[in-house]
Amino acid sequence: SQQGEEDPQALSIQEGENATMNCSYKTSINNLQWYRQNSGRGLVHLILIRSNEREKHSGRLRVTLDTSKKSSSLLITASRAADTASYFCATDAKKTSYDKVIFGPGTSLSVIP
Amino acid sequence: SQTIHQWPATLVQPVGSPLSLECTVEGTSNPNLYWYRQAAGRGLQLLFYSVGIGQISSEVPQNLSASRPQDRQFILSSKKLLLSDSGFYLCACSTGQYNQPQHFGDGTRLSIL
Numbered sequence: 001s002q003q004g005e006e007d008p009q010a011l012s013i014q015e016g017e018n019a020t021m022n023c024s025y026k027t028s029i030n031n032l033q034w035y036r037q038n039s040g041r042g043l044v045h046l047i048l049i050r051s052n053e054r055e056k057h058s059g060r061l062r063v064t065l066d067t068s069k070k071s072s073s074l075l076i077t078a079s080r081a082a083d084t085a086s087y088f089c090a091t092d093a094k095k096t097s098y099d100k101v102i103f104g105p106g107t108s109l110s111v112i113p
Numbered sequence: 114s115q116t117i118h119q120w121p122a123t124l125v126q127p128v129g130s131p132l133s134l135e136c137t138v139e140g141t142s143n144p145n146l147y148w149y150r151q152a153a154g155r156g157l158q159l160l161f162y163s164v165g166i167g168q169i170s171s172e173v174p175q176n177l178s179a180s181r182p183q184d185r186q187f188i189l190s191s192k193k194l195l196l197s198d199s200g201f202y203l204c205a206c207s208t209g210q211y212n213q214p215q216h217f218g219d220g221t222r223l224s225i226l
Contacts, residue, residue: 031212042117042203042217043157050212088156090215101215103149105156 004032004089004104012110019076021107023089024069032065033090033101034074043088046074081113115140119204119218127226132177132191134221136204139185144206146187147215148179151201163187164209199225 004025013019023032031050035043047063049056049072056063062075076083086108090101116139126132138144145164149157159172161179169179176195180188187204201222205215 033214040201040220040222042119042219043205043215045214045216048212048214100159100162102159103157108154 004091004102006087006089006104006107008107009105010108010110012112013079015079015081015111015113017079019079019083019109019111021074021087021109023072023074023091023104025072025089025091026070029067029091031092032072034061034063034072035088035090035103037086037088037106039085046087076109079109079111081111083109084111085109115144115206115208115216117204117206117216117218119202119221121221122219123222123224125224125226126194128196129193132189132194132198132223134189134202134204134223136187136189136218137185138187138206141185141206141208143184143209145209146181147205147207148177148187148189149203149205151203151220153201157203161189194225196225199223 004023007022031048033048034046036046037043047058049063049065060077065072086106088103088106090103092101118137147162148160150160151157163169163181166181177191201220203220204218207213207215
């Protein structure tokens, strides 16, 4: 079964609005990562948050992690049309090699100009 | 910083033909290397990973194989392609150190006819 699953599967918002995507996972983790994928391209790493961290910021991105609920959220503030992409969470699993991660199915974000 | 080169970008092959996809890495030594497959609108499925030359781990039984003849070269192969081998193939690398992100190439879109 998948380790991480994003919610919602698809999200459509107006430019300037905030976008929130959630990720839930099943087993204990060392870290959780968020990636972005533009259509037809490879994934680009956005943020890594460790299991002992609760919140992390990078520019317009804010990631939270709640290990008690086994969930994470990615918030994109003041969205732009260029933010249109698919967003994936990826988790490692403490019982496996630390360098292997499992990707969720992703959230497809559309930002309408 | 690490750069992943993948080629070709697109490939159309008949059923039963052989396959060879190549991935090379710049900017790091002794990386961990990964091959993923992504179905349309879906997440990434890890196919193979390698922690060193000649060391290949397979995640799922399938019609594909991988080899790592040099430190920064990772090859995905098949002797006879199946229709189900169609998909978007992504190569990725990481430093192998703890809590480090993966860096992706731009992928190969493989269509089997």
